[in-house]
Amino acid sequence: MIQQRISDLKARRNAIILVHNYQPPEIQDIADFCGDSLELSIRAAETDADVIVFCGVHFMAETASIVCPDKTVLLPDFNAGCPMADMITPQALAAKLKELGDMPVVTYVNSPAAVKAMSTVCCTSANVVKVVNSLEEKEILMTPDRNLATYAQGYTDKTLHLWPGWCPVHDALRPEDIETARRDHPGALVMAHPECRPEVTALADAVLSTSGMLRHAAESDRTEFIVATENGILYPLQKACPDKRFYWASESMVCPDMKKIGLADVAACLETLAPEVKVPREIQQKALAAVQRMLEIV
Numbered sequence: 001m002i003q004q005r006i007s008d009l010k011a012r013r014n015a016i017i018l019v020h021n022y023q024p025p026e027i028q029d030i031a032d033f034c035g036d037s038l039e040l041s042i043r044a045a046e047t048d049a050d051v052i053v054f055c056g057v058h059f060m061a062e063t064a065s066i067v068c069p070d071k072t073v074l075l076p077d078f079n080a081g082c083p084m085a086d087m088i089t090p091q092a093l094a095a096k097l098k099e100l101g102d103m104p105v106v107t108y109v110n111s112p113a114a115v116k117a118m119s120t121v122c123c124t125s126a127n128v129v130k131v132v133n134s135l136e137e138k139e140i141l142m143t144p145d146r147n148l149a150t151y152a153q154g155y156t157d158k159t160l161h162l163w164p165g166w167c168p169v170h171d172a173l174r175p176e177d178i179e180t181a182r183r184d185h186p187g188a189l190v191m192a193h194p195e196c197r198p199e200v201t202a203l204a205d206a207v208l209s210t211s212g213m214l215r216h217a218a219e220s221d222r223t224e225f226i227v228a229t230e231n232g233i234l235y236p237l238q239k240a241c242p243d244k245r246f247y248w249a250s251e252s253m254v255c256p257d258m259k260k261i262g263l264a265d266v267a268a269c270l271e272t273l274a275p276e277v278k279v280p281r282e283i284q285q286k287a288l289a290a291v292q293r294m295l296e297i298v
């Protein structure tokens with residue numbers, strides 16, 4: 001059985017398998033730890049394994065490589081990227097800062113390592129408000145997600161300058177989708193990810209990271225939930241709360257990049273120790289300062 005082979009290889013390599021909440025069920029089932037971007041970067045920073053198998057997308061494996069430069073970080077399918085992370089480059093960021101004047105840059109972890117290296121501090125969907133309010137300056141450039149920045153703007157008196165980036169999966173959700181889901185499931189509580197458009201988050205009962213949704217659903221006395229994020233989250237939600245019911249806000253909320261990794265890819269990468277994600281030392285050290293500053297805030 002392939003799961004047994006993965007387990008044997010994992011022991012042989014002294015490896016840990018970190019898995020994002022959107023990954024396919026069979027990948028979540030072989031995880032040493034499953035979580036949101038923030039929890040996964042904390043776990044990567046803490047592990048004493050030699051090899052980290054990162055089942056998620058490229059920027060997440062890069063973040064693991066930033067916090068663990070001496071470990072082997074494997075991304076079982078090297079083509080698993082994030083279109084939002086590709087909406088910013090170091091050159092474009094430098095040009096924007098020239099235009100706006102010097103100011104702190106808060107960069108969402110869904111970004112390339114070279115952009116993190118130019119940033120003051122990173123943030124995730126779980127800590128964006130805390131990170132923004134931790135800065136002394138009154139004006140901040142937020143990259144690359146305009147929706148996350150707009151969400152944070154609602155919880156700060158600072159002026160946030162937005163970068164024109166977005167997640168194609170979350171940004172496609174419309175208020176009408178929430179209204180239809182509410183009509184179909186009256187009484188259900190709506191949880192939305194802050195990557196959704198402001199007109200969508202305005203209709204939600206709670207705006208949360210993926211693991212925030214897992215905690216909120218477990219702690220709530222409500223029994224039915226409409227979930228406005230990538231649909232892979234329904235599997236851990238249902239697993240954590242078997243007596244509650246979860247409905248997607250739209251069946252089209254599927255991130256193709258999060259579905260690329262299969263069990264055979266995990267076994268193969270443990271066998272060959274490839275494909276490896278390695279951030280060049282100079283970028284890694286600068287990016288680490290921005291990631292570490294974030295980790296000290298939460």
Ligand code: 13P
Pocket residue numbers: 021035036037038110124125126167193195208209210211230
């Ligand atoms: P979380 O950090 O909330 O898990 O989100 C990651 C992501 O890519 C959302 O699209």
Ligand code: SF4
Pocket residue numbers: 057081082083084085110167168169170195230255257258
């Ligand atoms: Fe990127 Fe969106 Fe996929 Fe998350 S869901 S990995 S932000 S494309």
